[in-house]
Amino acid sequence: MVAIAKQQEMVEAASISDAGLNAAEETSAEELAVKVDNITISFRSYKERPTTLKESFLRFLKTGKVKYYDTFNALTDVSFEVKRGEVFGIIGSNGAGKSTLLRTIAGVLPPKKGELTVNGKVDSLIQLGAGFDGELNAIENIYLNGSLHKLSRSFIKSRVPEILKFAELEDFATTPIKYYSSGMSARLGFAVAVDREPDILIVDEVLAVGDERFKKKCDKVFQRLLDQKKTIIIVSHSLSQMQEMADKILLLSKGRVVFLGDPKEAIEKYRDDSYQTALS
Amino acid sequence: MFYFPRLIIDFFGNIFRYREYLKQSVARDLRRRYKRSVLGYVWSMLNPLLMMTVLAVVFSNIMQRTAEDYAVFLFCGMLPFSYFASTSMGCLGTIRSNAKIIDQVAVPKYIFPLSLGMSGLVDFALSFVPLLGVMLATGRHIDVTVLAIPLVILPLFFVTMGVALIVAVSNVFFEDTQHLVEVVFKALYFLCPILYSRDLLPLWLQKWVVLNPLFCLIEFMRDLVYHARLPDLEVYLINLGGSFLVLLIGLWVFKQADKKFVYFL
Structure with a gap:
């Protein structure tokens, strides 16, 4: 039941921006490409990681401690849904957890908490x-x-x-x-x-290194994939490109979802936020 | 309750599902090793052959009462052990060296050690050529029992994979486990009946060596090739079970560590 409630929320969040879409319409299971439900990913941060057995042992003798790390959450309670045939953008400053999120969806990083549902073949360029x-x-x-x-x-x-x-x-x-x-x-x-x-293509910053001609080619391919109702999840720092391409944008900050919805709004909010943090 | 059967079913299922990767990877391995075609093969055979010659010369006088044709006796014991040891040592860094793939593609990570275990089997098979050569040279009779060798390869593969998986896991977390593993394998070398045979051990010990799956495997090999007799069926089945258990333990350890790999690579 919780899941359904969450889904409702999501749809509502989307409806604010996508004025053209019918807000009451629930996304059916077949329409969903990716469903991320309350995912938390934590990493270990070592001040000085003992990389050898010898080192760990000596340190243990010295201090009596086995654990040498703090955990920090790269992603905290992230939930969202991606519909089929959608270009889903993810933006956020460095260290916001964008790549972590992509790797989770690609199935490379197992989430510590929460559930991930992926419908279809995923391919990633991370x-x-x-x-x-x-x-x-x-x-x-x-x-x-x-x-x-x-x-x-x-x-x-x-x-x-x-x-x-x-x-x-x-x-x-x-x-x-x-x-x-x-x-x-x-x-x-x-x-x-x-x-x-792939049914779902995950693209990180990698395309930024291609030249104009290749980018045009990529755009063509994206269009072809979208015509086939395939899904594209993309991360980029090029905001103009994102605004042009994405149907929906997720704004991450410090591992939390700050905003989800209309690209234009998301980008404005992102600019605002980074502007303010830069000042303070 | 179904945890362990699942592990095993997944393991064999993945061998099938990733057969194309395994095939390619084994081919690549072999190509790399035998690149200069004939010479490559000669070199890789020369090493055990020379080692064996040295040991045979040194020990054949001391161990005269152990066995006639000591070189053949020795070779039979060394082949399975060197497969075991070199494969396990080779698997040490496999997770690390495939980090780039692990980072991008969601694959069952034991396919990397697995491919080494398989290409090692090809080496193992090839190393029978010098063994046969030595047997012909010493005029030792070659019996039909050698046809049963594949039956020994199966448990040997299980044991080796089980240990290799554990060794591979250890190296992800600590970079220096190589030294530890080397020492353990050195010890294991003498705990296996390579230089000696079981009846040289004190009686009370003879009962317990069965617990070492590798011990029996080496004896099986020697039974088939050197003594030209089939191993005891009961002992064989117990050994097969034990080897399978080692594989299971390896898979379990690997599974436990599997999820943590990404954070350490």
């Missing part, structure tokens, strides 16, 4: 070069990445030319990707992720 092996070349990495997503060999094989073409890396296909520029790795990562046609 860090540059993550999910790749720097020693391998582009083709080998496409195979590696595909196999980690449980794709069959023959399927991957049929997709390789397409991916290389999209990433514009045909000429560098046999170069180990550790020699790639950041733009090249970003292109490869994006091409690989998009090619799998």
Whole structure:
């Protein structure tokens, strides 16, 4: 019952901004792409982390303490829903918990508390070069990445030319990707992720390294995904881009949800907040 | 109640689901190791072969009463142990070295140690070539019992994976566990009947060695290849169960630590 009540709240929150939408209409289960329910993620912060057994043991002898960390919450009671076919933006200052949230949705970080429901295949582009092996070349990495997503060999094989073409890396296909520029790795990562046609695509800042031409290409792909009712969750510091793209924006501050709704309003609020914290 | 069966079912299910990754990863491993084709293979065989020669020369006089054709006797014991030890040591850093993947893709993390365990099996199989060579050279009779070797590989794989998973976990939390593991394996080397055989031990001890799954595995191998006889079925089944238990413990430890990995990498 609590869940339903929360859902109601969310819909109401959304209705304030999305004047065009019918507020009374409840989002049905099929319409939901991601549901984050009261999620808390905590990290350990070490003043000086003992990284070896020897060190930990010596410290234990000296001080009699085993625990050497404080926990802090990177995310506190975060709840929201993302509908299918939506571009969902997340903004917030550094350390607000944006990347943590993305990694949680991608299933990499297990939440300490709360529940996460994800309907469909998720693909994420969180860090540059993550999910790749720097020693391998582009083709080998496409195979590696595909196999980690449980794709069959023959399927991957049929997709390789397409991916290389999209990433514009045909000429560098046999170069180990550790020699790639950041733009090249970003292109490869994006091409690989998009090619799998995920139901939910998670994009962190990575696209910022691409040039204008590639960004245009990405926009086209985004549009295609959206036409297929796929969902895009995006984090960016480029507020203008966010305002242009996002249907809805979540504003995070210190791991808490500050605002959720209309992009324009969210951005204004974010500017206000950062302005004030900068002054104080 | 269904926790442990689930662990096992998931484990084998994931081997199947990630078969493409495992296949690729094993192939990559082998390619890396045997890159200079023939020479690569020769080098990797030369190491155990030389080691064995040294040991055989040193010990064949001392241990004369233990066994004839001491080199073959020794080799049979060394093969399973070196598979066990080198795989477990190899798995030490696997979680760390795959941190980039773990950070981005939600995969069951034991597929990384698992792929090493599998590529190790290929090495293991290849190292029978020099063993057969030594047997031919010493004029030792090769019996059909060698065909039963795959039956020993199964429990060997279980034990090795169980220990490898624990070792891999330890290294995520502490960077220096390598030294500890090395010492333990050194000790284990002498606790296993590699240089000696079971009947050289005092009687009271002979009963207890069964508790060491590796001990029996080495004896099985020796039974099949050296003594040309099948191991006792009862002992084999107990050992299979024990090996499975080791795997289960490894999986359990891994599962407990699994969720914490992300915070340590």
